Structure formats: structure tokens, C-alpha cells
Amino acid sequence: MGENKHIEELDAFAKKYLKEIPTERPSVDFTANIMNTILADEKRVVFQNKSKLSNSIWFVLGGFIIASIYILFKGKSSEIKIPSFDFGSITLPDLPDYQMRHLLDNITFSSTTVYAFLIFIILFLVQGYFMKEYLTKRVS
Amino acid sequence: MTIKNDQTYIDKVLKGDSNAYAFLVEKYKVMVYSLAYKMLVNREEAEEVSQDTFIKAFKNLSKFEGKSKFSTWLYKIAYRSCLDTIKKNSAKYNITDINEITTNQIEETETVLDGIERKERAEIMNQCLLKLPEDERSVLWLFYFKELSLKEIIEVTSLSEANVKVKLHRARKHLLTIVQKNVEPEIINHYGRK
Numbered sequence: 001m002g003e004n005k006h007i008e009e010l011d012a013f014a015k016k017y018l019k020e021i022p023t024e025r026p027s028v029d030f031t032a033n034i035m036n037t038i039l040a041d042e043k044r045v046v047f048q049n050k051s052k053l054s055n056s057i058w059f060v061l062g063g064f065i066i067a068s069i070y071i072l073f074k075g076k077s078s079e080i081k082i083p084s085f086d087f088g089s090i091t092l093p094d095l096p097d098y099q100m101r102h103l104l105d106n107i108t109f110s111s112t113t114v115y116a117f118l119i120f121i122i123l124f125l126v127q128g129y130f131m132k133e134y135l136t137k138r139v140s
Numbered sequence: 141m142t143i144k145n146d147q148t149y150i151d152k153v154l155k156g157d158s159n160a161y162a163f164l165v166e167k168y169k170v171m172v173y174s175l176a177y178k179m180l181v182n183r184e185e186a187e188e189v190s191q192d193t194f195i196k197a198f199k200n201l202s203k204f205e206g207k208s209k210f211s212t213w214l215y216k217i218a219y220r221s222c223l224d225t226i227k228k229n230s231a232k233y234n235i236t237d238i239n240e241i242t243t244n245q246i247e248e249t250e251t252v253l254d255g256i257e258r259k260e261r262a263e264i265m266n267q268c269l270l271k272l273p274e275d276e277r278s279v280l281w282l283f284y285f286k287e288l289s290l291k292e293i294i295e296v297t298s299l300s301e302a303n304v305k306v307k308l309h310r311a312r313k314h315l316l317t318i319v320q321k322n323v324e325p326e327i328i329n330h331y332g333r334k
Contacts, residue, residue, distance in 0.1 A: 007309060007312075009246050010246070010309070010312035010313060010316060011312065013246055013249075013250065013312070013315075013316060014280065014284050014312050014315060015284055016250075017253060017261070017265045017319075018265060018269070018280065018281075018284040018285055019285065020258060020261060020262040020265060021262050021265050021266045021269065021285065022262055022266070023170055023174050024170075024173060024174050024177045024178075024183075024186070025170055025173065026169050026170070026173040026186075026187055026190055027187060030165075030169050030173070030187070030190070030191070031162055031165045031166050031169060033191060034165050034191050034194045034195060034198075035158075035159070035161070035162050035165070037191070037195055038158055038161060038195065038198055039158060042158060
């Protein structure tokens with residue numbers, strides 16, 4: 001009983017006087033500072049580099065490059081010929097038979113051109129990787 | 141109405157309208173800042189922790205389920221951020237033990253306080269409150285000034301009900317002790333004894 005009275009008295013004391021304490025206020029530009037930080041963070045997220053190509057596409061691309069290199073080194077000739085495909089097997093009534101059958105027969109590339117093209121692709125991909133790293137560092 | 145209002149702005153933010161968050165900051169900034177100040181007793185740190193609280197809340201807004209009031213959720217983040225800051229500066233916030241007294245002198249202290257001008261009395265009470273240990277000060281502040289229920293204080297502080305009650309009781313006693321020490325000369329003047 002005595003202890004309860006004691007608690008009640010203290011409770012009344014605290015209630016009576018604590019309410020009179022004025023509230024502290026933050027700085028005038030408090031909200032502006034927070035919003036600036038939030039909006040700046042959002043811009044950073046927008047500029048974040050996200051891989052445009054999925055892993056499977058990278059896998060196919062890598063496979064294509066490896067296969068191309070393999071074919072190049074396997075062949076001895078100085079010219080690379082596009083594998084022939086019998087377009088004549090496709091029956092399109094509106095096109096003359098001769099044009100379809102021999103469409104790619106005469107297209108050939110020199111080995112130098114093909115090597116140059118492959119090296120260009122490889123360097124392009126390598127550059128892409130380094131550019132991504134560079135931009136990520138710069139933005140963050 | 142308030143909860144519905146808050147939820148409207150929360151939904152706007154979640155849909156990508158970040159500027160809608162300014163409404164929530166403006167509405168709760170005093171509440172968060174005053175808690176931070178009462179816990180840290182330093183304006184710069186209170187401002188920094190308050191800003192961090194709002195930024196953390198913004199980043200985790202999708203995790204707010206609406207089970208409690210948005211203000212309680214914010215208090216919880218602010219309270220934890222303050223505790224982290226206090227831990228970092230543990231030496232700085234060490235407060236010497238306060239001797240407890242019996243409450244048979246409550247009336248004397250009240251009489252003296254009532255005789256002081258309201259503005260000056262509020263300043264004395266504020267100074268006394270800031271001398272309390274941080275854990276007691278924050279619980280006292282939430283309970284009496286912000287009028288949070290015991291349930292809400294438990295949610296904010298993650299303390300047990302028994303622990304909150306003990307802290308509250310101890311805080312009241314400590315507060316009275318400190319106030320009494322502060323107004324001791326007036327008590328002596330008034331009653332002619334210590």
C-alpha cells in the first residue's frame with residue numbers, strides 16, 4: 001500500500017513537471033538535408049551499371065568466339081569460305097532457283113580479315129569490362 | 141486519420157514518388173530529434189542520428205508492415221541508432237551513480253518548484269532530466285513527454301515489460317533526487333533546514 005502510494009506520488013511529480021520542458025527542434029534545413037541525401041542516392045542508383053547481357057548470352061557469345069578460333073586454327077587455307085548451304089531446298093515459288101542455290105557460293109573472306117574481326121570482338125569485350133569497372137568506381 | 145495519412149504517403153514513396161517522403165520527415169522530425177537529443181545530450185550528434193534515422197527508414201520503408209504506428213517504427217530506429225552512438229562513445233556517456241532518496245520530500249520539492257517561474261522551472265527540469273542515466277532518461281521521456289503506452293515503449297526499446305517498469309520507477313526516483321539537489325538552496329531557504 002505504502003509502496004503504491006510512493007509510486008503514485010512520484011508518477012504525479014514526473015507527469016506534472018516533465019510536460020513543461022520545451023521540445024528541442026532540429027536545424028531549419030533538416031528536411032532539405034535528408035531529401036537531398038535521398039535524391040542523390042537515387043540518382044546514384046540510376047547510374048549504377050547493371051549487366052545488360054544475361055549470363056546465358058555471355059556463355060553463348062563465349063562459345064561462339066571459342067568455336068570461331070577453333071575453326072580458324074584448324075583450317076590451313078589462307079581464305080575462309082562461308083559454309084555452303086543449299087538454299088535450293090527451300091521452295092519459294094517467287095524466287096528463281098539459280099539465285100537461291102548459289103546465294104553464298106562466291107562469298108569468301110581472307111584469313112586476315114577474319115582474324116582482325118575476331119581480335120576486334122575480343123578487344124571490344126575486354127574494353128567493355130574495363131569501362132564498366134571504371135564507371136562503377138567513378139559513380140560510387 | 142493520422143495513420144491513414146501516413147500510409148498514403150508511404151504508398152506514394154513506395155510507388156517511386158520519393159518527394160512524398162518530405163511530408164513524413166516534416167511531420168516527425170521534432171519527435172525523432174527530441175528523443176535523440178534526450179538520449180545523446182548533444183545537438184550535433186542528435187541531428188546526425190535523426191537524419192540517419194530518416195534515411196534508414198526511407199531505405200527500409202518496404203519492410204514497414206503497418207502493424208504498429210509509423211511513429212513507433214521510427215522511434216524504434218531512432219532509439220537503436222542512439223544506442224549505437226552511445227556504445228561508440230561509452231566513456232563519454234558514463235554517468236556517476238545517483239543516490240536514491242525516499243520520497244517523503246516530494247512535497248517540499250514541489251512547493252519550491254511551484255514557486256519558481258514556469259520558464260525557469262522547465263529549464264531546471266530539463267537540466268535535471270539530462271543528468272539521468274541514458275536508459276532511464278529515454279524511458280521517462282517516452283512515457284511522460286511523448287505519452288507512449290507501456291506496450292509501445294516495449295516495442296521501441298525491445299525491453300521486457302518488467303524491465304521497462306523497473307526503469308521507469310528508478311528513473312522517477314533518480315529524477316526527484318536530482319531535482320531536489322538542484323533546488324536545495326531554495327528548500328533550505330523555505331524550510332530553514334536541509
